[in-house]
Amino acid sequence: MIGIFLSSASSAATAIVVAAKLALLNLLWDMKYKLNILLFIIFIVIPATTVYAQEENRRFFSSGFCTVFYYDDVDLKRVNRHLNLVFSNFYSPRNYKENPGTSIEDMISDKFDAIFNRAEEILDMYPSKIHVAINIYKKQEDMDKVYEEFFNGPNKAVSFYIYKTNTIYTIESQLNENILSHEMAHCIIDHYFVILPPRKIQEMLAVYVDVHLKD
Numbered sequence: 721m722i723g724i725f726l727s728s729a730s731s732a733a734t735a736i737v738v739a740a741k742l743a744l745l746n747l748l749w750d751m752k753y754k755l756n757i758l759l760f761i762i763f764i765v766i767p768a769t770t771v772y773a774q775e776e777n778r779r780f781f782s783s784g785f786c787t788v789f790y791y792d793d794v795d796l797k798r799v800n801r802h803l804n805l806v807f808s809n810f811y812s813p814r815n816y817k818e819n820p821g822t823s824i825e826d827m828i829s830d831k832f833d834a835i836f837n838r839a840e841e842i843l844d845m846y847p848s849k850i851h852v853a854i855n856i857y858k859k860q861e862d863m864d865k866v867y868e869e870f871f872n873g874p875n876k877a878v879s880f881y882i883y884k885t886n887t888i889y890t891i892e893s894q895l896n897e898n899i900l901s902h903e904m905a906h907c908i909i910d911h912y913f914v915i916l917p918p919r920k921i922q923e924m925l926a927v928y929v930d931v932h933l934k935d
């Protein structure tokens with residue numbers, strides 16, 4: 721009986737030790753688990769939601785020649801007001817007034833395409849399958865950051881075109897038909913020539929487009 725008692729006592733003690741070890745392991749596991757969850761939240765979930773939140777605020781729409789990207793703080797009505805298309809018989813503001821169902825995106829799309837058409841016409845260059853991305857930023861600083869990443873230097877322009885990304889970068893407050901036609905001209909020139917003319921010649925051609933836009 722004693723033996724049995726002892727053995728059962730020792731087995732009880734062993735059981736307690738095992739239980740204590742298991743509890744400790746569980747606790748450690750639990751801590752590690754909690755720590756892992758915490759680290760997961762800090763490094764994976766939070767940045768992902770930030771990116772997701774940013775991406776959620778990023779919007780776009782497409783026209784025949786352009787896909788326009790912008791964050792929802794950009795005032796599209798202001799962008800539309802700044803695009804004055806007296807040169808184009810393709811676009812008539814009166815038609816839009818008669819049709820209140822036309823969205824602001826549609827109005828801007830039509831204007832952008834009209835400017836693109838006109839730039840091609842002035843250059844007499846019609847590269848096939850041409851399509852350009854246009855990023856509209858709210859603030860100059862936001863656009864400057866992109867420029868600095870690409871060129872490792874400070875930006876001095878209110879807009880620019882990068883061939884590598886086939887994108888026009890511009891800001892809400894500065895965008896107008898002349899600036900846009902100039903940058904679109906850079907896109908058209910870069911896609912037209914097999915061997916690109918020197919930078920200065922490209923610039924002369926682009927300036928020619930914005931100067932003669934309303935001829």
Ligand SMILES: [Zn+2]
Pocket residue numbers: 902906923926927
């Ligand atoms: Zn230029």
